[in-house]
Amino acid sequence: MAQRIGRDSGGVFIIAATPFTDRGEIDHDSLRRLVDFYAGHGVTGLTILGMMGEANKMTPEERRAVVDTVIDRAAGLPVIVGVSDAGMRNLTDLAGHAMDRGAAGVMVAPAAGPAREDRIEGYFHAVAQALGPDVPMVFQDFPLATGLPVSAALIRRLSSELPQMMMLKHEDWPGLSKITALRADEETPGTPRLSILVGNGGLYLPQELQRGADGAMTGFAYPEALVQTVALHRAGQVxxxxxxxxxxxxxxxHEQQPGFGLAVRKHVLMRRGAIASAATRAPGPRLSATDIAEVERLMARLETRLAA
Structure with missing residues (x-):
């Protein structure tokens, strides 16, 4: 069984895509191959059923099946499971299944509703109570997707009041000052440390690492880029x-274009042999012939740049 996440966890927890067949069915063979691909490029762990994993298009049974396939294939590599859901019962059922199967923790985003911090604070207390004290939690802070900005002060308060809230998935944009504020708080005696992994495809990863982030929790079709960047930074080679x-x-x-970027990521993963089909589940983006030619050109230019 994989080690659970803690307040000092770091590295690269890659956000895994979910492979589908051209008919829209989950491709479990490709999912196993994708786990091997990520592991082969040195990731610290996997995060599944996130927003870019198309979890919102799956049935509860399909989500459980994805959890089972990934954890079985990961063979001890830590797996964090996104369990965000409009219904608390659905959230806790999936979290319970994931933890029973050996997940390293669960990720939760604020529930949809008015952008009031008192409501968000109450929600996370309710989630923590429903999950129990032994389930490590990741707070997914992605205001661009949720429409719910959350202050550093609230994140710190929740991290201090809820012992199981171990990690922040930081995706505020712009948000470098939020990392600085959270790390400054920890200079106060008695303030618990919070693991901070960053998202947004890693667009700002070097700067976020310099602000005190512990690594990345994001998706990118070239996971080795994230892994090596974090490794060099940890070695002091800023x-x-x-x-x-x-x-x-x-x-x-190019991959970070809202909505469309998922199709780009899946096409690159397919071209790199990680999955059999670049299909997204409907309704989802599809690349035109012009789009594909554009992506292929970017891939070729990257290969030339790396070879040089």
Whole structure:
């Protein structure tokens, strides 16, 4: 069984895509191959059923099946499971299944509703109570997707009041100052440390690492870029980490287009042999012939740049 996440967890927890067949069925063979692909590129762990994993298009039974396939294939590599759901019962059922199967923790985003911090605070207390004290939690802070901005002060308060809230998935944009504020809080005696992994495809990863982030929890079709950037930074080679990461920026930027970017990521994963089909589940984006030619050109330019 994999080790559970803690307040010092770091590295790269790659956000895993969910492979589908051209008919829209979950492709479990490709899912196993994808786990091997990520593990082969040195990721610290996996995060499944996130927003880019198309979990909102799956039935409860399909989500459980994905959990089973990934955890079985990961063979001890830590797996965090996104369990966000409009219904508390659905959330806790999936979280219970994931933890029983050996998940390292669960990820929860604020529930849809008015953008009031008292409501968000109450929600996370309710989630923590429903899950129990032994389920490590990741707070997914992604205001661009949820429409719910959350202050550093509230995140710190929840982290201090809820012992099981171990980690922040930081995806505020712009949000570098939020990382600085959270790390400054920890200089106060008695303030518990919070693991911070960053998202947004890693667009700002070098700067976020310099602000005190512990690594990345995001998706990118070139996971080795994230892994090596974090490794260089940890080794104290800050400029080398940024120079290395910069080589991947053109295709990473292209992959970060809202909505459309998922189709780009899946196409690249398919071309790299990680999955059999680039299909997204309907309703989802599809690449035109022009789009594909564009992506292929970016891939070729990256290969040339890396070879040089």
């Amino acid at each position: 400029d080398a980490a940024e120079d290395f990461f910069d080589r991947y920026l053109p295709i990473l930027r």
